Amino acid sequence: MPLHRRHLIDVADFSRDEFDTVLDTAVSMREVLDRPIRRVPTLRGKSIVNMFFEPSTRTRVSFELAGKSLSADVVNVAASGSSVEKGESLVDTFHTIQALGADMVIIRHACAGVPDLAARHLDCGVVNAGDGLRGHPSQALLDLFTVREHAGDLEGLKMVIVGDMLHSRVARSDIWAFARMGAHVYLSGPPTVLPPDFGDLLNGDGMVRVEYDLDRAIEGADVVMALRIQKERMAGGLLPDLREYARRWGITPDRLGRADRQVLLMHPGPMNQGIEISSDVAYGEQSVITEQVTNGVAVRMAILYLLLTGAH
Amino acid sequence: MAANGGVGRLVMSADDLRRTLTRMAHEIVERNRGATNLVFVGVPRPGPILARRLAEAVASFENVNVPTGAVDISLYRDDLVSRAATPAMHPTDIPVDVTDRDVVLVDDVLHTGRSARAALDALTDFGRPRSIQLAVVVDRGHRELPIRADYAGKNIPTALYENVEVRLDELDGEDAVRVVARPEVANAAAS
Numbered sequence: 001m002p003l004h005r006r007h008l009i010d011v012a013d014f015s016r017d018e019f020d021t022v023l024d025t026a027v028s029m030r031e032v033l034d035r036p037i038r039r040v041p042t043l044r045g046k047s048i049v050n051m052f053f054e055p056s057t058r059t060r061v062s063f064e065l066a067g068k069s070l071s072a073d074v075v076n077v078a079a080s081g082s083s084v085e086k087g088e089s090l091v092d093t094f095h096t097i098q099a100l101g102a103d104m105v106i107i108r109h110a111c112a113g114v115p116d117l118a119a120r121h122l123d124c125g126v127v128n129a130g131d132g133l134r135g136h137p138s139q140a141l142l143d144l145f146t147v148r149e150h151a152g153d154l155e156g157l158k159m160v161i162v163g164d165m166l167h168s169r170v171a172r173s174d175i176w177a178f179a180r181m182g183a184h185v186y187l188s189g190p191p192t193v194l195p196p197d198f199g200d201l202l203n204g205d206g207m208v209r210v211e212y213d214l215d216r217a218i219e220g221a222d223v224v225m226a227l228r229i230q231k232e233r234m235a236g237g238l239l240p241d242l243r244e245y246a247r248r249w250g251i252t253p254d255r256l257g258r259a260d261r262q263v264l265l266m267h268p269g270p271m272n273q274g275i276e277i278s279s280d281v282a283y284g285e286q287s288v289i290t291e292q293v294t295n296g297v298a299v300r301m302a303i304l305y306l307l308l309t310g311a312h
Numbered sequence: 313m314a315a316n317g318g319v320g321r322l323v324m325s326a327d328d329l330r331r332t333l334t335r336m337a338h339e340i341v342e343r344n345r346g347a348t349n350l351v352f353v354g355v356p357r358p359g360p361i362l363a364r365r366l367a368e369a370v371a372s373f374e375n376v377n378v379p380t381g382a383v384d385i386s387l388y389r390d391d392l393v394s395r396a397a398t399p400a401m402h403p404t405d406i407p408v409d410v411t412d413r414d415v416v417l418v419d420d421v422l423h424t425g426r427s428a429r430a431a432l433d434a435l436t437d438f439g440r441p442r443s444i445q446l447a448v449v450v451d452r453g454h455r456e457l458p459i460r461a462d463y464a465g466k467n468i469p470t471a472l473y474e475n476v477e478v479r480l481d482e483l484d485g486e487d488a489v490r491v492v493a494r495p496e497v498a499n500a501a502a503s
Contacts, residue, residue: 002398028384028401037437040387070387305387310398 003306007119007126011137012176019144019181025302026145026295032069033298043072046308049102051093052129053079053109058269058293059129059138063106066300072103072308090114094121104308107131125307133169139268140173142299144181146292147223150264155182158260160217162249163227163276164193164239170268171227172202179207186210188217189227189249192238214249221259225266226251226276242275251277256286264288320477320492323468329449329478329487332465333362336447337369339463344414347376349442351410353383354418355431356402361480362449363418379407383417388430404434411439416463420478422448425459450489452476 003021011019032040048067052060060076067074077097084093094117097105104125107115112132119126130136148154159178165171165187178185185208187194195201199208211217218224233239240248256263265277265287273279282289324332341347347370354360360382367378384404392398417431428446435444447463452470468476468491475494481487 002400025401028386028403031404032387035437036439040437041433042387042392306398309392310395 002310006307007115007128008137008303008307009115009119009126009128010135011140011173011180012135014177014180016180019141019177022141022299022302022306023145023148025306026141026299029069029301029305030295030298032301033294039069039071041071042305043067043070043308046072046103047101048072048074048104048106048304049097049100050074050076050106050129051097051108052076053084053107053114054130056108056129058296059108059136062293062296063127063129063138063300063304065297066304069297070301070304072304075102090117091121094118098122098124104304127303127307130169133167133172135173136169136268137173138296138300138303139170140177141303142292142296143174143225143266143268144177145299146266146288146295147178147264149291149295150262150288151222154178157183157222158186158220159183159223159225160186160188160214160221160259161225161227162188162214162217162251164230164233165189165198165227166193166195166238167230167233168227174225175199175202175208179203179205183207183223184209186217186221188212188214190239190245193233215255215258218255218258221263223264223266224251224256224259225268226271228268228270229272229276231272246275250275251281253278253280253284256281256284262286266292269293320490322488322490323476324449324466324489326487329465329489332449333365334369336463336465337366338373340366340416340445340447341370341374343445343462347374347378349412349414350376350378351408351413351415351441352378352380352418353406353410353415353431353435354380355427356382356384357483358420358478358480359418360405361482362420362478363416366416366418366447381405381407383431383434385427385430385434388433390426390430406435406438409439410435410441412442414443414445415441416445416447418447420449421476422446422451422459422461422464423454423476425455425457428459429457449478450476 064074102124106127106129108129109131112134114131115126115128161171175185187210199210263286267289352363352367354363363380367380370378382405384402386399386401445462448461449465451461451464451467475492477490479486479488
């Protein structure tokens with residue numbers, strides 16, 4: 001089944017079928033990455049422009065490798081060193097990129113909605129690589145893919161997401177994605193960054209629950225995801241000190257022992273080891289954190305392939 | 313006219329198909345002077361099933377188990393942008409190193425030759441076979457590229473508004489080859 005979209009802006013309105021289409025395609029892309037020659041000619045002649053107005057290593061490199069594995073030309077534009085520094089407006093920058101012949105623009109920006117703005121002004125496709133606190137759709141897709149590769153089916157799984165929900169675009173996209181696929185999502189973290197009705201706000205079907213006590217939330221969990229603690233939030237007084245955070249919401253071997261024996265431990269990276277996740281578990285048997293990174297390339301290949309081929 | 317449920321003109325029955333595959337298996341072994349260096353690689357969806365049936369036939373009279381696999385051509389097509397829909401992908405599984413092997417590509421129908429071209433490109437990404445040969449159940453003509461079949465089960469002259477369907481028990485619930493009218497093409501010609 002094809003994906004009837006030109007852009008990937010958000011996964012909030014994705015149907016199950018659309019998720020399945022991307023994940024099924026990513027299985028075939030994964031196989032390409034295991035070949036001796038990790039390149040197929042699919043997107044020959046297509047130009048992809050990476051526009052990252054915020055720092056990023058894994059997402060940018062991941063999209064770059066995905067585009068190159070499909071034989072597209074990939075160009076990176078960083079905000080510093082570009083005409084953005086000279087005061088060019090975003091819309092003017094978009095028009096310039098289009099005039100240079102881009103077929104797809106991949107955007108990360110600190111402001112929510114910038115990818116929507118780009119999609120309105122550009123004739124080419126737009127992929128959101130993270131916008132403000134709003135969403136990070138390709139991360140949610142690669143997280144779904146990683147869990148599906150292990151568990152087979154997402155229906156009925158118990159997933160726990162731990163950390164600063166308010167300031168995490170990864171959490172938002174993951175909550176939407178996993179709840180839509182039938183997983184029961186439990187949110188845990190300090191009440192200052194996890195409003196009690198946060199789950200219902202994002203999903204009205206009762207698939208998302210808030211449980212401040214992590215030991216209770218993690219009981220029998222199939223998937224545990226720790227979010228990165230953004231230390232800059234400490235200054236605003238929203239988070240307790242790091243030692244207290246680690247004690248109450250850090251993922252430790254003891255805590256993980258309360259989950260299902262086959263639990264998958266995830267982290268979107270970059271990690272603060274010893275705070276939201278202890279080093280023993282980050283590289284332990286249950287960790288799929290490095291797999292997430294590898295799968296990210298396959299999932300982004302699937303996204304580019306589905307958006308750039310076929311008539312939309 | 314719908315393209316499913318046993319409609320269309322029957323051109324090969326289940327028995328015809330079985331005898332044809334057996335004959336092709338003999339031709340392949342004869343041409344390659346044995347079966348020990350062979351690999352059968354099918355183009356999804358029906359190709360891998362046909363490859364397995366050919367291998368079973370070879371095993372029955374030659375006592376050699378020919379490795380079989382699948383090569384998906386979606387990522388190698390030359391019409392990805394012009395097609396109305398992105399093709400669904402199927403698994404690629406090349407079971408052995410194809411370098412220096414005699415690889416027989418197996419497909420259901422040879423038509424324009426573009427699928428075969430894509431399959432050749434895909435296959436050579438996995439190594440450098442000693443030879444690549446093409447086996448198809450039906451050659452229906454209308455070639456657009458300089459490609460021919462080494463082994464053809466049956467030559468069926470067709471009109472462009474027709475479709476040749478090789479239907480297999482595992483996928484379609486029957487073994488048969490049928491010629492059906494493509495409604496979208498026939499209607500376009502009529503209007």
